Each structure stands twice: as C-alpha cells, then as structure tokens.
Amino acid sequence: MTYEFKGWAGYDKEAATGGLKYEAFEPKVFEDDDVDVKILYCGICGSDASVLAGEFGPIEAGRIAGHEIVGEVVRVGPKAEGLKLGDVVGIGAQSDSCLACEFCTGHKEQYCATPTFTFGSPYARGASAGQNSKGGFASHWRGPAHFAIPLPSGLDPAAAAPLLCGGVTVYTPLKRWGAGSERKRVGVLGLGGLGHMAVLIARAMGAEVTAISRGTSKEGDARKLGAGSYIATGADLAQDLAPHARTLDLVISTINPPKVDVAAYLGLLRPEGAFVTVGAVIEPFSFHSFPLITGGLSVGGSNTGSPDDIRELLALVAAHPEALPWVQKWDMGQINEAMVEFGKGAPRYRFVLANTGNGARL
Template identity: 45%
Template sequence: MTTDYKFEGWMGLDPSSAEGNMVWKEYEPKPWEETDVDIKVTHSGICGSDLHMLRSGWGPAPYPVVVGHEIVGIAVRVGSQAEGNIKVGDLVGVGAQSDSCLGRDGHACGACSSRAENYCPGGVQTYGSRHRNGGPSYGGHALYHRCPSHFVIKIPAGLAPEAAAPMLCGGVTVYSPLKHFGAGPGKRVGVVGVGGLGHFAVLFAKALGADEVVGISRKADKRKDALDLGCDEYIATDDDEDWATKNARRFDLIIGTASSTKMPFNQYLNLLDLDGTLVQVGAPEGPIPLQIMAVGPARRRVASSAIGSPKEIYEMFQLAADKQIKPWIEKRPMKDANAAMVDMEAGKPRFRYVLVN
C-alpha cells in the first residue's frame, strides 16, 4: 500500500548537528507491518537525550538520526493487527521505546511478562536504533512517525497534546520511580534539579500525595519556580555551606535529575532517612563518585530507573488528566528546531520545549 504522505524530518548527520546544524530531509521509515501505526506528528517534545544523541555524548550515534521521542499526533494509518483499539483519527503518543521482545520467539522475557517492557533486553529505542524487521528507527522531529502499535498510547480526554508530549519521556522517567518507590501519603520527597525532569518530579510527587516535596538545586534563582510548582520548601546548596548537615535524614526518597558529573552525590545520600532511596535518573556523560560509607549508616539504597512502560505511561496520563497537571512548556514551531536545540543546550526553557507542526 502506498501512502500520500512523505516521511520528512530534521536529520542529524554528525556531532555538529547538536549545535543547530540538523538538516531537513526525506527518509524511508521502517518497512510497514500490519502491527504498525502511522502518526501525523502534531507535537514533539525536545528532551535532553536528543542533544546527547546528536553529539554522540553517550557513545557514537548511528548517523543519520532523526531525534525526538516525545511524540504526539493523529493516527492516519492503523494496521489490521494493531493493538490497543487504536483507530484512524485518534490522538496518540509514542515515548522513548518503540519495541521489545513481547514473546515473539515463543517465550517472553521476564520484563515483558510483567508488563515492564522498558527493561526488555531486546528493547528498541524510538530513534538511533534498529527495529526487529531491520529497519532504522527515526524519531518525531518530523512530519510523520511509524511505530509498532504496542508502544502507541491513546491520550485520554482532558489532556492537551502539548502537555502530553513532554510527559512521554520527561514525565514518565520520574513518574515511574516515584510510583515504584512509594511516593505517596506519609512520604517525604526531595527533588534534585528543578528543570525539565525535576519540575515533573515535583508535579507528580504532589499529585501522588507525598507529605512533603522539597526542591534542591545549586542556585537560589529557582526558588520561586520551585515554590510555584508546589514545593513545600527549596534548598539552594550554593547559598548555605551547612545545607547537608541541616537536612540530614530528612527524606524517604530523593529523585536525582541533575546530569553533572560534579554533583555532590554523597551529600545527597546523607539526606536520606533510614531505608531511604536515591533514584538517579539524570544521565551524566561520565562517572559520578559514590562512597559506600554514605550508604551504610542508614541502610540507604541507590537505584536508577529507565523511562516507563506503556502501562505506566497510560497511568501517568490518566493521573495528569484527573489532577489537571499542567507542565511548564514553551511551544516552538517545528521549522525552528535548530534554534530550539541551541536554546535547550543553553538552559533557556522553563522547563520544556515542544515543537509544533
């Protein structure tokens, strides 16, 4: 079957593409399968991962790449074997994962069996990867996107597409560990880094009913933003040399969203109470120090978390719709993607950019 639309998007050809040098090109998506959905992209969130990939920050990128894995749009073609009761015309979204084993070889891995597909050893990323049929995966800074239907999520009524887009990676990356580690009533939650990821952590921790949510960052200039988001208090570590001592054993859970290799990681650990957990979701482009004696005195745990499963994404969407959660976003035209990438690297958004077709 031929289509009357073309797959075109912003393509990175080398590491300089992260500096505002992506080029608009036509490309061939993965070969069509009857389990697929084609999406006319209306909104595509910019994630820090886009920049890491474009500049080969986490390792050599498989150029050419089209980044963007916070994709929202209208289903325009739905395969005869598609899952999820998706129909042409539905508003749908795709996050950072496009596929997993799903038991296609007759035996599902433990992750897929437990509906934690984001931890499948055979997982396929939405961009910079290869689909199971061998075709390249291209992201959503484009006009159209093709994705296996298992990873296409219907967006519930009451959730605006521009709000849903950045939740598909930035939102679920913090929602998943908040939910898994019990950020609800009776819990005290610290959020390191009040930015693209961190502001979602504040919004979702409050929505899940945590007793106390505290923003933690270096500079005092984010205090007002943190309090406006719903933080009960804000800690500016550069402004108080005794911040770690004053807040020792204050939290049950800390979500670490900073991605600097110079963060005071061991001091963050000392903010945890007995059996507390620090979940690091920010991904630095290098090692961070960890002293085991910062863990032992209170039986603390250090954990990490990777994006979220389709089930978690839908749960997050429904919570956002029910609680009327509104992320802080700035819409930018798709044609200005290069300028938006440069501004993203400079830390200008408050707190997420969403490209709009």
C-alpha cells in the same frame, strides 16, 4: 498512502547547533501491528541534544531524533490492537521490544533485552530488523501500536508531550519507591526539565516535596510547581545540607554533572530512605557503607518506563491538570533555532515543537 515521511535529519555534530536538514526518509516496513502517526507535537529532551551533539559517539547519516511524540493515528495495521484512525496518541523513548519475554509480558518492557529506542536504534524483529528507528522531529512516525498510548480526552496534547519521556522517567521511580504513600517526604534534586516534572508529579501523587537546586534563582518557580520546601546549595554542599539532615524519605536525583556527591545527599534521608538517580553520571558513585547499614538506606536507579507506566501517568495528570509540564512551544520548522536555545539552557522548563504544517497549534 498520500503522505510522505519527512524529518529534520542530522549528519554530524553540527546537528545540535543548527545543522538539521529537512528531508524525506524511508520509514520501517509497515507490519500488521504497526500504526502510522501524523506528528503534531514533539518535546525536546536532553538526550536528543546530547545524541545530536555526538556526545555518545558519531551519529549515523540522517539521524532523526525526538522521542516525546504526540500525533494522530492515520493508518492502522490489521493487528494494531486498541487503536483506530483519528486517535491521538503519545510515543515515548521506547518504540519496540520482543513482546514475548518475561519482562515484556510482565508489563516492564523497558527491561527487555532487545529494546528498540525511538530513534537511531535497530529494530529487532520483523522485516525491518537491523534498520534504525526514526524519531519525532518529523512529519510522521511509524511503529507498533503497543508503544503508541492513547491520550486521555481533555489532556492538552502539547503540554502532555514531555510526559512521554521526561515525565515517565521520573514517574516510574516515584511509583516504585512509594512517593506519596510509604514515602511521603520527597526531595527532587535539580530543577531542569526532568526535575520540574518530578516536583509536579510527586505533588500529584500526594507527596510533600522539597526541591534542591543550586542557588536561589529557581526557588520561586519551585514553590509555584508545588514544592513546600526549597534547599539552596552552593560552594559547601555538606554545610548547605546539614540543617536538613534526616528530613526526606526519598530523593530523586535528576542531575548529571560529571560527579555527584551521593554521600552528602544520603545525609538527607530518614531511616529506610532511598536515593534514586535518573541522571546518568559519568564518575562512579562513592559512599561509605555505614550510613546505608545504620539507616537501612538504599541507592537505586531508573530508566524510562513501560507503556503501562505511561498510561498511568497520563491518567494521573488528566486528573491533576496542575501537574502538566510547563512548556514553551516552537514551530517545528524553527527546530534549528530551538536546538540552539535549548543548548543554552533556555527552557523553562520544556520546549515542545509544534508541527504547524500538520495542523498543530502554537
């Protein structure tokens, strides 16, 4: 091979605030079912920033984050099914699983007991077992073809990148809880990176969307994204939500402050409605059983999605280009500046790094 694997590596908690260093790294051993991907674009997801900042504990030296990867296949193993040289593929938050258990064979690989996440996560099988994975803030990615999903032709590869983690994270529960079919009226709580994609995708699925966000500053954007209604919340949540009681069939919560008043949001649900969180909230949820019983309500959660979920979402957005995420592109060489701006909450609504050295366009 004529290329070297290089990436923007973190060593300590300064990694999220300008301390990433561009350096060569050793990828996993190339297995028969692997591909190498020349990285063109990679989205910045909230968990990249959290991990690099050490919020989940100290990072190992040389951590390369990034898990919304789009690139071109440049090497194909003899057992890498379904891919050929030159294919443009996307890789999300999960990079491997056992491929043998009931969840893997049932197309729900995200529930495998031995998942490998796309960065800083040990491989569970093959010659690289125990070695940590490396993510997409890099020149190349190497991993099993099973987790590299071809992009439909015509889909903008830069704008598609955030679909691979953030997008599928909200698509999977929207599908599972029947957004646009048995549950028509969908509320999206929070309008950050995930929330803006939830509005776009729920609309594309045929739902009527209500955006719920603090204050009124994002109302204009919410309506442009496709929300038909907007609920502005302020100091008194119960009072702000009261006029909208029993109006929604499903609420997807994308927020992750230390504490969320789930009981207040349950009041928005119509009978048999569901409140589903994709935001990891530290404080335990607290609510009474009565509303659940009398309304037949449910409370759930969801984490990323399977390769099939990603495939479905990419096809959905290819058919509904108005549902492409709103992205702002940065040259990947300016990743340290981009991370600092990301930390200030600047994205409207997702930053995507373009690896111009590999031919990506700004």
